Amino acid sequence: MKSTLIFFLIGYFSVSCCAQNSDKNDGKSFLPIVNFSSQQDRENMMNQLGIKTLRPGYSGDNKAPNRANSDQALANPFPNYPDPLIFNNGNQVMNPQQWDKRRAEIIEDFEREVYGRVPKNVPKVNWKVKVIDSEYIGFTPVIAKQLVGQLDNSNYPLLNVNIAMTLVLPANAKDPVPLLIMFGPSILPAPSQPNREDLELINHAVKDLLIKSNPELKAIFEKYPAYQPIASQNSRINPISARPIGDPPTAEQLIAAGWGYLLLDPTSIQADSGAELTKGIIGLTNKGQPRKPEDWGALRAWAWGASQAFDYLSTEPKVNIKKVGIEGVSRYGKAALVTMAFDQRFAIGLIASSGQGGTKPARRNFGEAVENLAGGAHYWMAGNYLKYAADQAKFGSKNANDIPVESNQLIALCAPRLTFISHGAPSMGDSNWLDHQGSYMATVSAGKVYKLLGAKDIGVSNDYKIEKMPSVNTGLLEGKLAWRQHDGGHTDAPNIKYFIQWANKFL
Structure with a gap:
């Protein structure tokens, strides 16, 4: 760590010299991009926070000496989650008007301590169309449009950020259609x-x-007169007989149901790497320099990108902008939930297998832990998140119970909008690591905010300590907050048909 600190200080003084010289070059000189490894970036943040050591994360290997806990009897060392309807001063939220103030309070805690803040100087996105193509999905004609969102980098030309996305809409829709953004x-x-x-x-x-x-x-072409250098890419296979057993692909189900969809490439916004935090949109706003403790991480950056996609969709007359949703699985399930929580323009969320940093309570000792994200995926989160895995630090030590917010509150921030929490079966690959039970407990607790705002939740009491998780393939889909654990693996594909039916019922 000492060597990294020396490296950082050398870089800092070098940067300072460059900054002093910039005035002599009419402002055309820019600080060079700092290139840290992921470990160096984490150690730099630890130095900023005064952290000497972090507790190691747990292993998903049941044979490992530091294996994650999988015993439900030991899973709740911190059983009391922060109540979404209790202000930080201890007062009770009594009505929807007070919820608006409480919501802002929860947002502030999540921004400062967990996901980071979107800076005020985020550059403007200029959308350009690359391709417009008439295609078919199944037997439905669609218009597919590939777009690039070019970010203004005039304040730091050393970095280029171009957001990649593809919009697909039913060609023959008479009215504006619902649409699902998918990472x-x-x-x-x-x-x-x-x-x-x-x-x-x-x-x-x-x-x-x-x-x-x-x-x-x-002579060769004359010897083989029927040979064509470029062969037809049309397989001419009957699309019915070629269909695999099971449900159609997600895109086909959406289009057949009269929806559109948008594929948003998260790595074009911010790389999924701790070694790339001085690049991408985070690097561009920081002008190639390392983050500060409250700066945004990749999850918040991906969510910001989804909001930029929403801005673009508001210019598309064939999209019903009041019926736009966000979907994601695993790390992108976390990002989808963050998107839904922070941007209230999104009407629908499909949050799948999101685990720690998503629907899983940090206070649960089951599977993935705060220490795992702090050690292996710190770049998803704000720098301040590292404090809660600190073993030795200038402030002593902290753990998950010290985090001022919890996943039940993150789900509650989505209320009263349509939010579908999806999981698969551990036996099929949706690992225990994700803590399905904990995700259900957080959903149960969040339901009280839906009820306060006049919306039905999953239909149970909001006592997360006693409610029993439903069996696999038993959906709780009667309210605007929904839960279903399917019998597939680490995917939400088996839940898509249920999600569409559920969403259409309310839309």
Whole structure:
């Protein structure tokens, strides 16, 4: 750690010299990008916070000596979660008007201690269309549009950030459609291909070019007259007979139900790496320099990107902007929940298998822990989050029970909007690491805010200490807060049809 501190101080004084020289160059010199490894970045934050050592995280390997707890009897060392309807001063929230003040109080704690703050100097996004294509998903014609959101980097030209996303809408929809933003690669669903006549013209031109560059190829082409350098990419397979057993893909279900969807590439916003925090949108706003303790982490950056996508969708006349949702699985399930909690314009959330930092209570000693995120994924969170895994520090030590907020409150921030909490089965790969029981407990507790705001929750009491988690494939889908654990793995695909039916009922 001492070597890292020396490295950081050298970098700091070098940067200071550069800053002093910038005035001599008419403001055209910029501080160089600081390139830390993930470990160096974490140690730099520890130095800022006065942390000497962090407690190690737990292992998901049941045979490891530091294996994570999987015994429910030992899972609740801190059984009392912060109440979403109790102000920090101890007063009770009595009505929806008071909830607005309490909501702001919870937001402030999450921003400062857990996810970080979006800076005021975030550059403007300029959206440009790369491709517009007429395609089919199943038997439904769609319009697919690939877009790039270019961020203004005039204040720091050393970094370029271009947000990648693909918008897909039913071509024949008469009215604006509901839409689900999903974190994932920005890819076209089924790019249209040249017909037979056009492909023949392309191949003639390709052969001519190849022969000009290598005359010996003429004899080869004459020997194989039917050969085409570019083959048709149309498989001509019957789409019904080729369908695998089970539900259609998520995109096909959405389009068939009259929805649109948008694929938002989170790594085009901020890399999923602790070594990249001086790059991406976080690096651009910090001008290539390391974060401060309250600066945003990747989860908040990905959520910010989803809000930028929402801004763009408000310009699309075929999208019903009042019916836009956000979806994500695993780390992107965390990001989807953060998006839903902080941006009240989103009407629907599908939060899948999100674990620690998502729906799992930090105070639960079961599976993944605060120490795991602090040690292996600190870049998802604000720097201040490291304090709660501190073993030795200038402030002593802290643990999960010292965090002023909890996952039940994060879910409560979504109230009274439609929020579907999804999990799979541990036996199928949705690991115990995610703490399904804890996620259910947080959902139960959050329900009291839905009730306060006049919306039905999952339909049970809000005593998370006594309510029993439903069996697999038993959905609690009668309220605006919903829960369902399917019998698949680490995915939300088996819950998509239930999610669409549930959302359509309320929309």
